[in-house]
Amino acid sequence: MRPFALVFTVLAACATSAGARPQLDPGAPPAAAVAAAQAENRARAASVGPRLAGEAEQLLRASFDAADGAHRGTLSRDEARGGGFGWITQRFDAIDTQHAGRVSFDDVRRYLQLRDARDASK
Amino acid sequence: MTAPSAAGAPEASIFYVAYTADGAAPGTRPVTFFFNGGPGSATVWLHLGSFAPRRLVTGVPATTQTLPFPYVDNAESLIDTSDLVFVDAVGTGLSEAIAPNTNQTFWGVDADGAVLRDFVTHWLAVSGRTTSPLFLYGESYGTVRVPVLTRLLETAGVRVAGAIELSSVLDYNSNCSINLPQLPTVGCAGALPSYAAAGSWYGLASAATPVLDDYLATVRDYADATYAPDAAAWLADRTLPPAGHLAALEGYTGLPAAVWRGQFDMDYDTFRHNLIANTTLGVYDARVSAPVGSALDADDEPSDTFVAPGFRAGIASVLKDELGFTTPSTYVITSAAIDTWVFAHASRSLPDVIPDLAASISLDPSLKILFLGGQHDLITPFHQTELDLARLPAGSPITTHFHAGGHMTYLDDTARPLMKADLVAFYAAALGDR
Numbered sequence: 001m002r003p004f005a006l007v008f009t010v011l012a013a014c015a016t017s018a019g020a021r022p023q024l025d026p027g028a029p030p031a032a033a034v035a036a037a038q039a040e041n042r043a044r045a046a047s048v049g050p051r052l053a054g055e056a057e058q059l060l061r062a063s064f065d066a067a068d069g070a071h072r073g074t075l076s077r078d079e080a081r082g083g084g085f086g087w088i089t090q091r092f093d094a095i096d097t098q099h100a101g102r103v104s105f106d107d108v109r110r111y112l113q114l115r116d117a118r119d120a121s122k
Numbered sequence: 123m124t125a126p127s128a129a130g131a132p133e134a135s136i137f138y139v140a141y142t143a144d145g146a147a148p149g150t151r152p153v154t155f156f157f158n159g160g161p162g163s164a165t166v167w168l169h170l171g172s173f174a175p176r177r178l179v180t181g182v183p184a185t186t187q188t189l190p191f192p193y194v195d196n197a198e199s200l201i202d203t204s205d206l207v208f209v210d211a212v213g214t215g216l217s218e219a220i221a222p223n224t225n226q227t228f229w230g231v232d233a234d235g236a237v238l239r240d241f242v243t244h245w246l247a248v249s250g251r252t253t254s255p256l257f258l259y260g261e262s263y264g265t266v267r268v269p270v271l272t273r274l275l276e277t278a279g280v281r282v283a284g285a286i287e288l289s290s291v292l293d294y295n296s297n298c299s300i301n302l303p304q305l306p307t308v309g310c311a312g313a314l315p316s317y318a319a320a321g322s323w324y325g326l327a328s329a330a331t332p333v334l335d336d337y338l339a340t341v342r343d344y345a346d347a348t349y350a351p352d353a354a355a356w357l358a359d360r361t362l363p364p365a366g367h368l369a370a371l372e373g374y375t376g377l378p379a380a381v382w383r384g385q386f387d388m389d390y391d392t393f394r395h396n397l398i399a400n401t402t403l404g405v406y407d408a409r410v411s412a413p414v415g416s417a418l419d420a421d422d423e424p425s426d427t428f429v430a431p432g433f434r435a436g437i438a439s440v441l442k443d444e445l446g447f448t449t450p451s452t453y454v455i456t457s458a459a460i461d462t463w464v465f466a467h468a469s470r471s472l473p474d475v476i477p478d479l480a481a482s483i484s485l486d487p488s489l490k491i492l493f494l495g496g497q498h499d500l501i502t503p504f505h506q507t508e509l510d511l512a513r514l515p516a517g518s519p520i521t522t523h524f525h526a527g528g529h530m531t532y533l534d535d536t537a538r539p540l541m542k543a544d545l546v547a548f549y550a551a552a553l554g555d556r
Contacts, residue, residue, distance in 0.1 A: 022421045022426045022427070023160070023162065024405060024406075024423070024501060025263055025501075026159060026160075026291045026294070026501065027161075027263075028301050028303075029463070029465045029472055030460075033465045034301045034471075037295055037472040038307050041307070041308065046293060046295065047474075047477065047513065048513045049515075052477060052480055052513055052514075055469070055477035057481070058469070059468060059481045060484070063277045083128070084278050086277075087278065089279060
């Protein structure tokens with residue numbers, strides 16, 4: 001067993017906070033975030049089923065859009081890898097069924113749907 | 123170690139302590155990254171208290187262990203199963219942003235996940251471990267951090283074999299006591315079994331049965347079938363249920379019906395200050411209690427007041443004396459990050475990471491996720507975790523194990539070996555399915 005500790009760049013240290021009650025984990029979020037969340041929660045219950053699947057897909061779409069800095073709506077192999085979506089790069093040919101050299105988010109969705117249908121039939 | 127962005131610009135210097143086994147084949151040996159939460163907490167609790175090769179002895183739920191806590195060889199070390207890397211988030215421990223970034227740059231649900239993704243990716247690359255099965259272990263706010271990090275790593279093409287979530291807060295919008303001292307605006311049914319466990323511990327729950335797991339299963343059913351709709355009605359217009367329901371709650375928890383009548387949607391502060399007269403119960407471990415006004419009650423949180431000083435002193439001596447690491451900088455155990463943390467995530471002002479888990483499973487159907495927790499933890503109640511997880515589709519690759527114990531469940535000498543067995547079985551299943 002070989003323990004080691006490393007730190008390269010070290011700047012100034014932060015102050016610690018102190019209060020009558022210790023800061024708990026998970027601690028209470030700032031009041032503004034709490035108020036906004038409570039308004040949202042009155043309008044919308046926690047997601048399940050298709051709405052949860054939609055929220056999950058939205059997370060992936062946001063990552064796709066972030067990688068698509070040029071807003072072309074499609075990514076090349078290298079743009080996907082460089083933009084934090086190497087998952088696409090690793091299975092690029094399977095997603096790029098049109099052999100266009102670029103894939104859209106709809107191509108990604110179709111790939112996932114086909115894979116899930118195939119897995120379900122196993 | 124620096125965490126460089128994809129473009130190669132250094133973002134932050136990240137402090138970690140790694141334990142690696144000599145002689146093991148690094149390309150196939152699992153590596154696990156551990157993260158405490160807060161946000162704003164260093165990873166001292168997991169590092170010094172859980173599954174590293176050595177650990178601090180606390181003796182909880184007893185409060186008789188004197189300082190300094192002994193630092194002993196850990197019979198439940200996970201080093202037999204995986205290499206272990208304990209990571210301090212930006213602004214905690216010795217981890218710091220690199221200019222032009224500031225710590226605040228990384229003080230948010232998404233920015234924190236992204237910089238830790240870059241750190242993990244960089245660590246694996248420079249350590250020659252890119253083919254090692256990758257595991258992530260989060261505790262408390264770390265159970266928000268790990269699902270976000272898992273999704274970002276899977277998106278980047280870095281496979282995560284397993285994610286371990288201890289004492290989970292998967293949806294800040296469903297944890298009824300998260301906003302205390304502001305009283306709950308959502309139902310507390312997820313917390314009722316934890317109150318029952320506490321009442322049972324003190325011999326006050328008249329309905330309690332001898333086997334705790336069986337008893338909590340009974341209370342869980344009552345919570346879902348009866349208390350949840352009752353609490354919803356009370357939240358809507360302060361309608362109280364029939365007296366029989368109040369009597370049932372008193373029987374399950376030991377908390378007098380009169381207290382339920384005053385605050386029917388029961389937050390943990392009302393519960394732990396009223397279960398026993400002139401006594402405060404711990405938030406993290408309700409089995410730890412102290413007379414009001416006593417030294418252990420000085421912070422209104424006896425379980426934290428008992429445990430924290432031993433860990434604060436412990437990290438200083440472990441870094442210097444055990445690991446031989448010295449620095450002129452101050453190791454930050456708790457930062458003020460939470461005051462300015464950006465909690466917004468996806469379409470929510472407070473994070474709900476169930477969609478992150480669903481997205482991660484979608485990207486990698488072989489991913490496995492283990493949820494652990496303590497039955498006497500009031501701050502992240504185990505049944506709330508079960509309710510949150512019930513949102514995932516049937517057949518999702520999740521496993522849950524809850525043991526008698528608090529928030530830092532591993533501190534308990536009975537729970538820690540059970541958790542070790544849970545972990546070993548989980549690693550075997552996750553590795554067998556790759």
